[in-house]
Amino acid sequence: MTMTRREFLSASAALAAAPALGADAWGAPLPREADIVVIGAGAAGIAAARRIKAANRRVIVVEATGQIGGRCLTDTATFDVPFDRGARWMHNADTSPMVKLARGAGLEVYPAPPGQKIRVGRRNARAGEIEYFLAALVRANRAIDDASRGKVDVSCASALPKDLGDWAGTAEFMLGANATGKDLKDISAIDRARALERNNAPIACRQGLGTLIAKLGEQIPLALSTPASRIAWSGRDVTVETPAGRIAARAAIITVSSNVLTAGNIKFTPELPKRALDAAAKLSLGSYDHIALQLPGNPLGLARDEIIIEQSNSTRTALLLADIGSSSSMCSIDVGGSFGRDLAAQGEPAMVAFAVEWLTKLFGSDAVSAVKKSSATRWNAAPFALGAMSSAAPGSQASRKTLTEPIGCMFLAGEATHETLWGTVDGAWESGERAAEAALRRIGALRDPEPAAAPARAPKQRRRVAE
Numbered sequence: 001m002t003m004t005r006r007e008f009l010s011a012s013a014a015l016a017a018a019p020a021l022g023a024d025a026w027g028a029p030l031p032r033e034a035d036i037v038v039i040g041a042g043a044a045g046i047a048a049a050r051r052i053k054a055a056n057r058r059v060i061v062v063e064a065t066g067q068i069g070g071r072c073l074t075d076t077a078t079f080d081v082p083f084d085r086g087a088r089w090m091h092n093a094d095t096s097p098m099v100k101l102a103r104g105a106g107l108e109v110y111p112a113p114p115g116q117k118i119r120v121g122r123r124n125a126r127a128g129e130i131e132y133f134l135a136a137l138v139r140a141n142r143a144i145d146d147a148s149r150g151k152v153d154v155s156c157a158s159a160l161p162k163d164l165g166d167w168a169g170t171a172e173f174m175l176g177a178n179a180t181g182k183d184l185k186d187i188s189a190i191d192r193a194r195a196l197e198r199n200n201a202p203i204a205c206r207q208g209l210g211t212l213i214a215k216l217g218e219q220i221p222l223a224l225s226t227p228a229s230r231i232a233w234s235g236r237d238v239t240v241e242t243p244a245g246r247i248a249a250r251a252a253i254i255t256v257s258s259n260v261l262t263a264g265n266i267k268f269t270p271e272l273p274k275r276a277l278d279a280a281a282k283l284s285l286g287s288y289d290h291i292a293l294q295l296p297g298n299p300l301g302l303a304r305d306e307i308i309i310e311q312s313n314s315t316r317t318a319l320l321l322a323d324i325g326s327s328s329s330m331c332s333i334d335v336g337g338s339f340g341r342d343l344a345a346q347g348e349p350a351m352v353a354f355a356v357e358w359l360t361k362l363f364g365s366d367a368v369s370a371v372k373k374s375s376a377t378r379w380n381a382a383p384f385a386l387g388a389m390s391s392a393a394p395g396s397q398a399s400r401k402t403l404t405e406p407i408g409c410m411f412l413a414g415e416a417t418h419e420t421l422w423g424t425v426d427g428a429w430e431s432g433e434r435a436a437e438a439a440l441r442r443i444g445a446l447r448d449p450e451p452a453a454a455p456a457r458a459p460k461q462r463r464r465v466a467e
């Protein structure tokens, strides 16, 4: 029996088996030298490496885990439809390079349903209730936007209108835990307002977003299961140590998450500047997880890709994405923020129990009686991610810019370094391209853009001197 590369990747993900250290995706030994070394094969790392390769420079990506994708990871082994264990939605369909690349690679992309259903207990919300909720969301967003223009950067929670009534909890969940993995009290109003600049028309990949990133990384020289353990750097060059050996390069791009950076798992010689570490700490990752249940026969009676939320007055709530991708009756219950963090810390059985309890509350016990299979993600415990997506603590939005400053010949990339698309795959991708261009410029492989030509001026009239 032959195994395709994709089957190999998903099997190794499912079994968490570690392939031989230092072997690249095609089994070649780790090179000793490169022009630029990229740490991490998530969206940012793959985007950076593709840009460097396109500039005909030698690049090598070292990746700690056994697969490409980072926080984009498609599990094709557990259910009979692809299950995106991390990111699922891309943004900005008209301009996103990833959406174009997905189409070019023959993958199917499709838009998210335009709205979501809302349950009020065991019934669907009435038209008037939905209208009231949507108006509450608009008011909440506007209040956060207004607060972001104040002198002091406050928390989103403190900016929220106090009269959202029965919908306050749902609005908080949608704007906080569900959108960013943190509760609104922990998020900077300026950071959140900048995110409002996104074109919010999500688009997904039928084969999985992890499948897409893995496909886009296919031609890139990379070493899986090869964690960078130490990086010695200066303004001139850099040496990356891994268990499989050292790589010397003229520049490095580091795409690990803000939590991985501050956890100190990679040692830097000399140490990273305090300014960069402080900035990363202020952009810590929120908590977001999927609890996937297979409910044969679609007992919830929901349509393909339907999204359901509930009217809730507590953080103990979730978002349901139904019947993902086909008629296989798999649905994902998403939890986030402080509630999601506490729940995930209790382990997978507690997460599945909550999902069943929550669905029973909304749809009745008969609907949820026959869970055939289940699987829950626990991103906070994933050692090379340590969380879901970054958001700035109140007062800390400027930290994103700080993280884009070069450190010797090292450049940080990843979603946390993007000023508006933070927390997203698109932001990660763009940040990788930006860092690659900066690194290429640093090694002289790209010229600085010519300064804009000064507008032509009429020659000054020479003062006539008396003859």
Ligand SMILES: Cc1cc2nc3c(=O)[nH]c(=O)nc-3n(C[C@H](O)[C@H](O)[C@H](O)COP(=O)(O)OP(=O)(O)OC[C@H]3O[C@@H](n4cnc5c(N)ncnc54)[C@H](O)[C@@H]3O)c2cc1C
Pocket: 039, 040, 041, 042, 043, 044, 045, 062, 063, 064, 065, 068, 069, 070, 071, 072, 085, 086, 087, 088, 089, 090, 091, 226, 227, 228, 229, 255, 256, 257, 260, 265, 266, 288, 289, 290, 377, 379, 384, 385, 387, 388, 389, 413, 414, 415, 416, 422, 423, 424, 425, 426, 428
């Ligand atoms: C459950 C969940 C749902 C999400 N949903 C969405 C969504 O729908 N839409 C969206 O846009 N975003 C979503 N996100 C966020 C999105 O996944 C991230 O913003 C994005 O994937 C980050 O990409 P990155 O390249 O910056 O970082 P990562 O994907 O974290 O890549 C960094 C890579 O570095 C590797 N690494 C770490 N340490 C080392 C080391 N020492 N040596 C070598 N390699 C190392 C990691 O293994 C990883 O592969 C979601 C995230 C989660 C967890």
